[in-house]
Amino acid sequence: MTIHVWWLFAVTVFLLSATPGPNMLHALTRSVHLGFRRAAPAFAGCLSAVFCVLVLSAAGVGTLLAALPRLFDVIRYAGAGYLLWLGVRAWMAPVHDAGEAAVVGPGMTGWGVYRGGFLTGISNPKLLLFAAAFFPQFIDRHAAVAGQFAILIATFVGIESFWLLLYGLGGRKLARLIGTPRMKRLFNRVTGTVFLGFGAVLLRGRS
Template identity: 50%
Template sequence: MALHTWWLYVTAVFVISATPGPNMLHVMVQSIQHGPRRALASMAGLMTANLIYLVASALGLGALLKASPGLYDALRYAGVAYLLWLGIKAWRAPMGGGEGAAVPVARRSLRVLYATGLGTGLSNPKLIVFAAALLPQFIDVGRPFVPQLGVLVATFMVIEAFWFGVYATGGRSLARWLAPANRQRLFNRVTGALFIGFGAALLGSRI
């Protein structure tokens, strides 16, 4: 893989990763609720899901999903259900009263934060198909496949981690503004609606 080809890949992934989606929204919400440090566990879960899908795509699962619409739909419906569950959970998050301050969010274990991040990352099987379509465009068939794939996957993970950090930092800043209960309630409603919207978009998508 030539250097200029790698830079094209970096540019494409940088722009794509920056686009708000369920993963970035999840990172921001966890940073607001639990702080950027504990949100690292959620990021680790999301990164694990990304790695699983990228490797699965390289192993041919993307082609299998294209050839098996039923299997793809099964994964897609599971992802839709999970995103809808996240949306309803966010929408119905409990609020405090009296002094106008939001109720502190119950402290979750790092294991739970990781598992929730993993589930969110795995909720969108389109990443497999996306990777199957994107990665081959940047691989030189005249050079060894595995080293090139390793570079592409590592590059994707680093860029994704960078944007996770950006959204987590934004969540930390928002946490101060969200101290009053009415703002927290509004944020919960918007977050819930966005997760439900992501689920609806996934439901209406096709390979």
């Protein structure tokens, strides 16, 4: 893999990661409700999920899922169900004058925040097939494959980290603008609707 190929990969991933999706929306909402510092485990959870998916794709699991449509459908429906649940939970969340929105329970631990981020990231099985089809385009089969996959995965995770932190910082600033219960309720319903939309798109997607 040449430096030119690596740059092409990095630019492509940078633009793709910038596009708002479940991970970025989760980072934004957690930062709004918890504050940037307490939301950090959610960012780590999303990144852990992305890392796991990329490693599985590099190991060829994406090809296995493509060859077994029914298995992929099971994973797809489970992921869509979780996104729909997030949407309903955000939409129905009560709002208080101070403190965290009920989307994030007052007793939620760092592990709970991390787990939510991981489940959000892992609930999109399209990432698995995307990575399985995307990575081989940048791999030189005449060189050591494992090392190239390691570089590509590290690059992907690094870029994803940048955008997650950027969205998280945006959430901290957004929290200052939605201090009233009315604005918080509007924010919860907008984000809930977006999560519901992600889930609906995933349900309608073809395996």
